[in-house]
Amino acid sequence: MxxxxxxxxxxxxxxxxxxxxxxxxxxxADPARLYREGRRARLLLDAAREAAAEAVGCRPDELVFTSSxxxxxxxxxxxxxxxxxxxxRHLIVSAVEHSSxxxxxxxxxxxxxxxxxxAVDRAGAVSPSSYAGALRPxxxxxxxxxxxxEVGTAQPVAEVAEVCRAAGVPLLVDAAQSLxxxxxxxxxxxxxxxxxxxxxxxxxxxxxxxxxxRFAPQGPVDERESGRxxxxxxLPAIVAAAASxxxxxxxxxxxxxxxxxxxxxxxxxxxxxxxxVEVVGAPERRLPGIVTFSCLYVDGETLLHELDRAGxxxxxxxxxTSSTLTPSHVLRxxxxxxxxxxxxxxxPGTAREDVERFLSVLPGVVAGVxxxxxxxxxxxxxxxRERDDVLVVDALGxxxxxxxxxxxxxxxxxxVGGTVRVLADDEAARLDxxxxxxxxxxxxxxxxxxxxxxxxVVRRVS
Amino acid sequence: MxxxxxxxxxxxxxxxxxxxxxxxxxxxADPARLYREGRRARLLLDAAREAAAEAVGCRPDELVFTSSxxxxxxxxxxxxxxxxxxxxRHLIVSAVEHSSxxxxxxxxxxxxxxxxxxAVDRAGAVSPSSYAGALRPxxxxxxxxxxxxEVGTAQPVAEVAEVCRAAGVPLLVDAAQSLxxxxxxxxxxxxxxxxxxxxxxxxxxxxxxxxxxRFAPQGPVDERESGRxxxxxxLPAIVAAAASxxxxxxxxxxxxxxxxxxxxxxxxxxxxxxxxVEVVGAPERRLPGIVTFSCLYVDGETLLHELDRAGxxxxxxxxxTSSTLTPSHVLRxxxxxxxxxxxxxxxPGTAREDVERFLSVLPGVVAGVxxxxxxxxxxxxxxxRERDDVLVVDALGxxxxxxxxxxxxxxxxxxVGGTVRVLADDEAARLDxxxxxxxxxxxxxxxxxxxxxxxxVVRRVS
Numbered sequence: 001m002x003x004x005x006x007x008x009x010x011x012x013x014x015x016x017x018x019x020x021x022x023x024x025x026x027x028x029a030d031p032a033r034l035y036r037e038g039r040r041a042r043l044l045l046d047a048a049r050e051a052a053a054e055a056v057g058c059r060p061d062e063l064v065f066t067s068s069x070x071x072x073x074x075x076x077x078x079x080x081x082x083x084x085x086x087x088x089r090h091l092i093v094s095a096v097e098h099s100s101x102x103x104x105x106x107x108x109x110x111x112x113x114x115x116x117x118x119a120v121d122r123a124g125a126v127s128p129s130s131y132a133g134a135l136r137p138x139x140x141x142x143x144x145x146x147x148x149x150e151v152g153t154a155q156p157v158a159e160v161a162e163v164c165r166a167a168g169v170p171l172l173v174d175a176a177q178s179l180x181x182x183x184x185x186x187x188x189x190x191x192x193x194x195x196x197x198x199x200x201x202x203x204x205x206x207x208x209x210x211x212x213x214r215f216a217p218q219g220p221v222d223e224r225e226s227g228r229x230x231x232x233x234x235l236p237a238i239v240a241a242a243a244s245x246x247x248x249x250x251x252x253x254x255x256x257x258x259x260x261x262x263x264x265x266x267x268x269x270x271x272x273x274x275x276x277v278e279v280v281g282a283p284e285r286r287l288p289g290i291v292t293f294s295c296l297y298v299d300g301e302t303l304l305h306e307l308d309r310a311g312x313x314x315x316x317x318x319x320x321t322s323s324t325l326t327p328s329h330v331l332r333x334x335x336x337x338x339x340x341x342x343x344x345x346x347x348p349g350t351a352r353e354d355v356e357r358f359l360s361v362l363p364g365v366v367a368g369v370x371x372x373x374x375x376x377x378x379x380x381x382x383x384x385r386e387r388d389d390v391l392v393v394d395a396l397g398x399x400x401x402x403x404x405x406x407x408x409x410x411x412x413x414x415x416v417g418g419t420v421r422v423l424a425d426d427e428a429a430r431l432d433x434x435x436x437x438x439x440x441x442x443x444x445x446x447x448x449x450x451x452x453x454x455x456x457v458v459r460r461v462s
Numbered sequence: 463m464x465x466x467x468x469x470x471x472x473x474x475x476x477x478x479x480x481x482x483x484x485x486x487x488x489x490x491a492d493p494a495r496l497y498r499e500g501r502r503a504r505l506l507l508d509a510a511r512e513a514a515a516e517a518v519g520c521r522p523d524e525l526v527f528t529s530s531x532x533x534x535x536x537x538x539x540x541x542x543x544x545x546x547x548x549x550x551r552h553l554i555v556s557a558v559e560h561s562s563x564x565x566x567x568x569x570x571x572x573x574x575x576x577x578x579x580x581a582v583d584r585a586g587a588v589s590p591s592s593y594a595g596a597l598r599p600x601x602x603x604x605x606x607x608x609x610x611x612e613v614g615t616a617q618p619v620a621e622v623a624e625v626c627r628a629a630g631v632p633l634l635v636d637a638a639q640s641l642x643x644x645x646x647x648x649x650x651x652x653x654x655x656x657x658x659x660x661x662x663x664x665x666x667x668x669x670x671x672x673x674x675x676r677f678a679p680q681g682p683v684d685e686r687e688s689g690r691x692x693x694x695x696x697l698p699a700i701v702a703a704a705a706s707x708x709x710x711x712x713x714x715x716x717x718x719x720x721x722x723x724x725x726x727x728x729x730x731x732x733x734x735x736x737x738x739v740e741v742v743g744a745p746e747r748r749l750p751g752i753v754t755f756s757c758l759y760v761d762g763e764t765l766l767h768e769l770d771r772a773g774x775x776x777x778x779x780x781x782x783t784s785s786t787l788t789p790s791h792v793l794r795x796x797x798x799x800x801x802x803x804x805x806x807x808x809x810p811g812t813a814r815e816d817v818e819r820f821l822s823v824l825p826g827v828v829a830g831v832x833x834x835x836x837x838x839x840x841x842x843x844x845x846x847r848e849r850d851d852v853l854v855v856d857a858l859g860x861x862x863x864x865x866x867x868x869x870x871x872x873x874x875x876x877x878v879g880g881t882v883r884v885l886a887d888d889e890a891a892r893l894d895x896x897x898x899x900x901x902x903x904x905x906x907x908x909x910x911x912x913x914x915x916x917x918x919v920v921r922r923v924s
Contacts (some may be wrong), residue, residue: 001498008492009694017486024479024663030470034766034783035775036463067529067665068693074682100692103682196694202490203529203665203696219681220536220565223785230562231530232471232658234665237699304496313497321496323685 002354003313006197007149007177007290007345013199016244020201023239031233032224041235048235048242055245056191056208057183063208064225065238069176069194072205073100075217075228076172076190080141081108083214084170088138089113094126094145094155095333098174101143102329114138123282124153124334132163139169146178150317150330150343151281152263152290154178158186170213177287179206180248181256189213195241198248199348203234204241248348255348256288262346262355263291273363278439280336289346292317294331296436297405298340298369306365307342312358317341319400319428326427327400337435338428339401340366374405391420396452400428404436407458411442414460419445425453433458464816465775468659469611469639469752469807475661478706482663485701493695494686503697510697510704517707518653518670519645525670526687527700531638531656534667535562537679537690538634538652542603543570545676546632550600551575556588556607556617557795560636563605564791576600585744586615586796594625601631608640612779612792612805613743614725614752616640620648632675639749641668642710643718651675657703660710661810665696666703710810717810718750724808724817725753735825740901742798751808754779756793758898759867760802760831768827769804774820779803781862781890788889789862799897800890801863802828836867853882858914862890866898869920873904876922881907887915895920 003011012020027044029037046060053060066072081091093105095117105115116134118126131142142164147154157173164171170189178184180198184191190213195204207228209215215228222230248255271277276296295303300318307314315321317328318341327338344358391414395403403424414420422433430447433456437444445457465473474482489506491499508522515522528534543553555567557579567577578596580588593604604626609616619635626633632651640646642660646653652675657666669690671677677690684692710717733739738758757765762780769776777783779790780803789800806820853876857865865886876882884895892909895918899906907919 003491003499005492005495005497005499008495009490011490012486020486021483024474024482028471028473028658028664029465029775030467033467033470033775033777034763035467035770035777037465037467037775067533068696070684070693071529074692078681099684100682103684103692107682194694196490201486201696201698202694203699205693219540220562220569222532222561222565230536230565231532231667232656232664234530234663234696234699236663237665237696301496308497313491313495313499315495 001311001313002358004344004346004350004358005313005315006347007343008315009196009202010199010347012201013244013247015247016200016240019243020236020240023236027235027239031235044239045233045235048238051242051246052206055183055249056179056206058208058210061226062210063206064228065233066205066207066229067203067231067234069192069197069205070100071229072192072194072207073098073174074104076192076207076209077101077104077108077141077143078218079209079215079228080170080172080190080213081113082216082218084140087140088136090136090139091115092118092131092134092139092142094118094120094143096120096124096148096330097143097145098149098176101145101174120333122334122336124148124151124280124330125282125285126155126160128156128159128163131160135164135167135169139167141172142169143172143174145174145176146184147287148281148330149177150328151292151334152287153282154285154287157184157188161186161188180245181252181288182249195237195245198245200241200244201237203237251348259288259346259348259350262350262352263289263344265355266291266344266359269359270362273359274366276439278337278435280331280334290343292341292343294337295340295342295366296337296439297374297401297408298366299373299399299401300339300341302369302372303340303342303365306369307361310361310365312361315343317343319426327431332431335431335435335438337432337439339404339432373401391418393420393422395422395424395429397425399426400432403429404432407433407436411458411460416460416462419457419459422456422458423450423453424456429456430454463773463775464820466806466808466812466820467775467777468809469805470777471658471664472661472809474663475706475709477709478662478702481705482698482702485698489697489701493697506701507695507697510700513704513708514668517645517711518641518668520670520672523688524672525668526690527695528667528669528691529665529693529696531654531659531667532562533691534654534656534669535560535636536566538654538669538671539563539566539570539603539605540680541671541677541690542632542634542652542675543575544678544680546602549602550598552598552601553577554580554593554596554601554604556580556582556605558582558586558610558792559605559607560611560638563607563636582795584796584798586610586613586742586792587744587747588617588622590618590621590625593622597626597629597631601629603634604631605634605636608635608637608646609749610743610792611639612790613754613796614749615744616747616749619646619650623648623650642707643714643750644711657699657707660707662703662706663699665699713810721750721808721810721812724812724814725751725806727817728753728806728821731821732824735821736828738901740799740897742793742796752805754803754805756799757802757804757828758799758901759836759863759870760828761835761861761863762801762803764831764834765802765804765827768831769823772823772827774823777805779805781888789893794893797893797897797900799894799901801866801894802831835863853880855882855884857884857886857891859887861888862894865891866894869895869898873920873922878922878924881919881921884918884920885912885915886918891918892916
């Protein structure tokens with residue numbers, strides 16, 4: 001198998017493995033204890049904290065280890081909001097944050113707080129001016145990822161941090177996807193990260209709270225990790241996490257250049273090799289190892305399955321690959337096509353040959369899926385000319401990508417200037433029909449309520 | 463070094479180590495993913511859940527893995543309280559619970575809930591009737607440990623569960639100290655445990671919520687672990703935890719009998735070898751591997767330090783070994799002596815010779831500490847006969863065990879029937895002076911406010 005899903009999880013880095021094994025022997029005891037084994041564990045913990053702090057660019061006493069990146073985000077947001085409760089209860093997040101940030105925002109909203117979601121452009125990036133516009137006198141905290149986990153787009157963190165700093169509002173940066181590549185620039189206030197994204201073991205996150213930032217840990221606390229992360233420290237994993245962060249950083253510049261070249265090749269080749277493809281995410285300001293594209297008239301689950309059969313492990317933001325049958329919130333916020341979505345995220349060390357083989361396999365796989373889906377005209381999705389020469393496509397009860405396939409089949413029958421109404425009740429259609437119009441140069445008129453689902457109206461302009 | 467602090471943490475079990483190493487290769491991927499590595503990770507996770515559920519005696523879908531035992535307790539209590547919020551906001555805990563339970567209770571109280579702390583007897587055990595007495599119409603949840611982590615006393619969980627069940631109140635059992643020895647008996651509703659107590663790696667806890675128990679997870683949740691434990695699953699550690707639970711259980715009966723004999727030997731020998739010692743905790747209904755005793759006129763920190771020098775790692779509930787300079791809440795609740803406290807907790811496999819060597823070293827170590835502390839009469843702690851023939855010992859500004867040492871020095875000068883007032887401002891004196899009276903057959907009259915600290919009044923009766 002060729003594993004192209006490093007943004008989900010990476011196999012343990014050899015250095016991490018070595019450190020883990022060694023500290024299972026040396027670091028199993030309670031670092032709070034006074035006897036020899038405890039003191040040895042304490043030394044290991046202190047050394048790991050110093051190494052991690054150096055990699056982040058903070059003081060060791062500003063950094064605590066949590067049980068996961070998700071936990072670091074949850075604790076960081078809750079503690080920062082509580083620390084500034086007197087200022088107000090307004091929270092700013094971008095629309096493309098990791099679910100851990102958005103779940104924290106939901107909890108805050110349910111608890112009576114207010115939340116502003118900052119929109120992104122079609123490449124998935126926020127602008128510093130939208131953060132500036134979202135700031136209010138009662139803003140307690142702003143959150144922004146360093147780079148997006150689904151499309152790789154880097155965010156203007158330093159600029160947003162400056163805007164927030166000027167307003168006296170702390171900025172929490174979710175650096176999960178980027179910390180292995182380098183420190184987060186700019187004058188941020190809090191930072192969260194996750195070790196298993198940089199080849200460390202699972203079960204370790206980082207939470208950094210800069211000195212001077214008001215912070216009130218929420219929920220039950222104990223004396224561990226400065227009262228910011230309770231429970232027995234997962235020491236062997238912490239030591240391994242710090243060791244692998246140091247190891248990946250040592251080769252980050254070289255490896256970033258190499259992976260960037262490989263993802264650049266995918267970015268340019270895929271649209272030439274596969275018809276009807278949209279590569280999404282920022283072309284320049286982006287992570288080195290992630291490239292994401294969506295294929296019209298393809299369902300993501302079948303595509304993933306066929307790629308898996310062909311020996312490639314990738315992930316997808318398509319609705320059919322999620323348990324809730326809704327497309328990825330990131331693709332939705334960007335307004336790009338979600339059907340047939342593929343995220344390729346290369347682990348460090350990815351061989352060029354594997355990328356070439358992926359490029360040689362992909363066109364046939366996509367064509368095969370399209371053939372399976374598109375060849376027979378479905379009986380249930382009949383097109384009928386109705387009142388005022390409006391063509392109606394009934395795709396009710398059909399899942400992504402069928403509504404778009406049916407639309408594409410009939411658009412040629414619509415006179416230029418005429419419209420077609422697509423009836424659909426699949427959540428993905430709301431995103432994918434406008435995205436299809438954008439890709440094919442047709443006009444998306446809008447969505448209208450219908451007896452069942454919605455009617456999506458499209459005008460043929462070319 | 464001989465490590466006698468298994469109740470804090472145990473070195474990784476060889477089976478856990480093997481499982482951990484293997485699943486670092488096989489189980490690093492995201493079990494939520496559809497590709498091969500993800501499916502393999504899912505299989506490992508499912509198998510670990512089944513093994514753990516079998517050991518607990520529950521259904522696999524009732525059990526989730528958390529990032530620590532502490533986390534399992536925090537989430538379990540918060541979720542159970544929220545699930546029964548309509549019934550009321552009253553929580554019952556015993557006075558000798560683990561700090562994770564008491565911290566949860568503090569948070570609940572701070573949030574407007576009410577908490578009843580059930581008292582324990584001098585052996586550290588609760589009685590089912592005190593739980594029955596604490597139950598109210600608005601009781602949302604009761605918590606009880608299966609066995610105490612400091613003195614080893616087993617609690618009457620099955621009986622308390624029955625009392626709670628009859629009142630329709632769920633019982634959460636903190637089984638951290640006992641789960642390696644066997645399943646928790648009785649009709650409990652929720653259970654929390656911690657893998658590194660049974661030789662598993664740190665970073666893994668268990669939370670079991672029986673079907674039918676109302677439970678509303680608090681804080682941000684995601685789709686992992688049935689929405690009850692968020693963040694990427696720590697799969698290699700989970701696999702190792704389940705494997706070691708199975709391994710220790712396979713030898714639990716045999717090993718329990720062996721360790722019980724060793725701790726029984728410490729229980730009987732220590733009072734014969736060391737003068738002025740109180741062995742605390744239940745003599746019969748107790749964990750196999752834990753024995754705790756307190757030595758009069760000894761400070762815990764020096765004792766631990768000297769035992770460490772002699773090659774033994776133990777822990778202590780004495781005030782001087784805690785960061786807050788207060789004695790262990792467990793010893794306080796039991797009303798037993800806290801000075802010179804030593805907890806010996808034997809890991810499975812402890813050799814008899816190590817226990818014998820401990821018994822041969824201990825008397826000299828205690829005598830040495832006592833000599834250092836007790837030989838010179840402190841200038842600051844002068845005894846003076848004052849009004850109405852009351853002897854006053856001024857131990858203000860002196861830390862445990864000095865107040866008790868000074869009391870012991872003058873008691874011979876007090877006529878039988880007369881009293882002595884000990885002035886002290888060390889928190890431990892409040893516990894240790896009554897405990898000393900109990901041990902020495904003198905009458906503790908009570909505590910009175912003083913200009914500084916308190917005056918503890920003792921009447922000589924023999």
